[in-house]
Amino acid sequence: MTTPTPTILATSGGFGSDGRRGMVPTGLATLALRLTGADRPKLCFVPTASGDNVSYIQLTYAAFAGWSVDVSHLSLFPMPNVEDIRAHVLAQDVLWVGGGSVAGLLAMWRLHGLDDVLREAWEAGVVLAGVSAGSICWHVGGPTDSFGPELRIVTDGLALLPYGAGVHYDSEEERRPFLHRAVAGGELPASYATDDGAGLLYRGTELAGVYAEKDGARAYLVEASGGEAKETVLPAERL
Template sequence: MTRTPTVLATSGGFSYDARGTLRPAGLAQLALRLTGADRPKLCFLPTASGDSVNYVQLTYAAFAGWSVDVSHLSLFPMPNVEDIRAHVLAQDVLWVGGGSVAGLLAMWRLHGVDDVMREAWEAGVVLAGVSAGSICWHAGGPTDSFGPMLRAVTDGLALLPYGNGVHYDSEEQRRPLLHHMVADGELPASYATDDGAGLLYRGTELAGVYAEKDGARGYLVEAAGGEAKETVLDPQPAP
């Protein structure tokens, strides 16, 4: 059955327990529920972290005991699967980790993952992720890919025709740069998330804002008379 193209773009998804173990939080659980599968197949993509082995191991461990079949797709030093397209399209949900969105986009284009992602999105595979794994689905947004002073990235996959801001409440450069980019027309109207919030898109339309943490919100930033107008989007609780 063909499913509606779905993206869950977040500034969250996982948390650490008292023993320092990574655990799926509300937004990651929501991504799994969106698949409608009793035992979903989840592929983790750590491209933005340079395919950090530690990040991969933590993610597998996070789902220990869960009714989830976990795999991963690494591109360094070579793809870890024989057929990237077949592996991606066989999944129910793709979770993209944080790190360098500029590096992620470059590597995906080098290996043709960008085209495969569009195909997966059109086929109804749930595309999800955090930080770089949120910005990548959009036209672009503020990034620290180039250094501690944030810069703009404007060559996202643009499956969603909006800009995107992440870590909106925790990193002070994020909000003003997104406002500047939208006001100047460098980005189209944009959606942003506080830490612990996520944006659910059905097709190319925002279908809801969800939060796994009290006080986390979403935002719409639009150009208005050469300035940026920000609208707060109150969330529903993530499961």
């Protein structure tokens, strides 16, 4: 019997606009589906970071209309929308975690015991994926605007991956220097960061690939070196 490979796809992308105020899956979301190896994968959207925003949920269902995907969602507000959270999560092929407040997401997950369930799902081979807050959450932590416009560091991520994480690295100008300071000062361990449109594929706890769904999107490794931050650009495979 083949042992499942724990897999995480941490991104700053995955969906784009359809031009009519709707969403369409883009290269990184499509990659998450391919990673499952299933002909018709079961995808569960987890919108906790947005406060289980109903419009976000509806847009996600609509985005996969006509696709060979069985879509469900897991809401926690005002109560879980499924009878057995663990059973629902473990029945999926891929979990896609949406963006929003990573601090709020982590608090709600722990309140409902979802943190332990997600580790179990990861170890069982369910592909864990997501964007922004849905990227930081799998790591030790990273810069976030969960508390207001000025960035702060969260360090209570699920830590399935022993690194820090930076998102929206090219589109929000304060994120790069903030991550550099956090790594140089020891608030975060060595960290990976993604431009908008880039994603990081981890197999187990090792980086196994860097992908870009748009031209010019890159990823980076930021490490502490002599009290400063050293940034290395990581080559990306174009989806």
